[in-house]
Amino acid sequence: MVGSPGLASRLYSSTEKGPDRELIAARNGGSVKNFIVGCLAIFLAATVLTLRVGSAQGPYDSQAAMSNNSSDPRDLSGFWALSIDSRQIPPAVLVPTVTKTAIEKREKADQKAIRWCNLLGMPYIMDPGRPIDIQLGKREMVVFAEVPASPRHIYLDRSAHIDPQIFDPTTNGDSIGHWEGNTLVVDTIGFHPDRGITAIPGGGFRTATTHLVEQYQLLENGALLSVKFTWSDPKVYKTPHSYEFHYYRMPANYEPPPGLPCNQYDDLRTQFLGFTPAAVRKPSDVPGAR
């Protein structure tokens, strides 16, 4: 025989006739057991694998539901909460045209937005006083909380902003994101200059020319989310204004309580906020008016 004598001889032996084959079979008596054990092992392994795959949407893992970390360095999905030690905000350096009067005018506008339950937008949505929900989809990442605000849509499937000639400015702007290593970099323009709460932590406010860059990165094995915000706007900031939030990951089984109502027609609330209740207009005498 040419080639591997061991394998060839075993193959050859198994086809031999006569007493030698019987002797070989007698010697191989123990391997039958091994064979059966091996098959059982395969069977068990397949069963375990089947059960694991089948349970992808099967029994709820209550232990995992208590977890507040993640081994995936890009797993931003989950509920995140800011605490008393979560904000690192230096004072902003403003341009001279942003006077005290201009700031007070903005503050009044922000109070009016609260009084009328307007959609509050960025940057309020990132620090709304209750946990925010981040969900990472295939096409976009959404950020929202049960407060009067539009959800933030951060698009991951395009590298350019919507043409400003087409895009209608919003309280959250047009956000696009991409990964640089395990950091999600988000670029936002297209802010509405007046709608919602425009105040930015540390000083200043958003305008139509504001540009925001954010960097999302998981820390502490996914238990913490660092978001670095950098605001640029030649009309507001002398130098780019940066600050950082550390969000704590909530347990996987967390469910947010319902959003609190915001009723712009509640006179007590209106007066509490320092405004005079507005008279409700009577609907005209036409069909469908209410």
Add this chain to the structure above:
Amino acid sequence: MISGNSFKQTVGTSSIIRNKAMSVACVCALSLLGLSAALLTRAAQQDQTSTPNILLEGDWVRTDTNGSGDFGGLNANVAKAQLTPAGEAIASRAGRGRGGRGGATPPAAAPASGAKETPHAAGQAYVLVSMPCNGMPGNGMGSFNPDSGGFHLIVGKTQVVWAQERGGSRIIYIDGRPHPDITNSAHPVYNSTGHFEDGVLVVDTVGLPTGGGIPGGAVRGPNTHLTERFEVSPDGQHMKIVYTYSDPSLYVAPHTYTYTFDRAAPAPTYAFEEWCDASDPIEGQSIVPPAQQ
């Protein structure tokens, strides 16, 4: 001591037994392998059916399949709900209309008589909605029965998020969690859980607030279950949601109807923001009639 012949005979007998054992073992092993393969195949199939349909993610707008031309006509083909007396009682309290907006307080202004339509002079607007923007954020009964506003579905690892253009979002948990116990909750909060069946998102919701506002004059109570089936067409451009309300105490038979949607186009699509500022008089009034020729 065994002689040579008896040794051969013993070996021969032993060999026959062992050959049989080997045959049995082989059959056994092949059966086990076959079973293993079958289980693995089934597992693979289950994996396919449980895989979220990524086509679900995207921007959707409701379609007018009745050619009704106005929002009121969109539900014209929804069959009337077959209610029990208890269901009828809720319906009569809620009204049989197409559904309110769930505002936080009842209207304070006097209702319009609605009987006569008075011509308005050029440039004279009339008030259609006395308390505009009330009940925002949210639309379509909290993302259950979407109206004319676009909405956006995001399929995450543990949630499907229904994001609205008027603010607010609805969460559908797809991580296998059970519904919370809401039986003793003074203020029940709806809870939606879902799973994928052959790419169709099947959602079960409990805890809907008691009331009406459901197409076909249907109602909700503390024990009502809503099942929704989100099914995207193979080309990914259309979607239908089949709604089924079940509650033996309120319905003689489950109440079912279907909404249809188109994916927003052309790409790149993105979410609008539907702004409503109740401090702006324009929000509640009609368009201003132009000067007549």
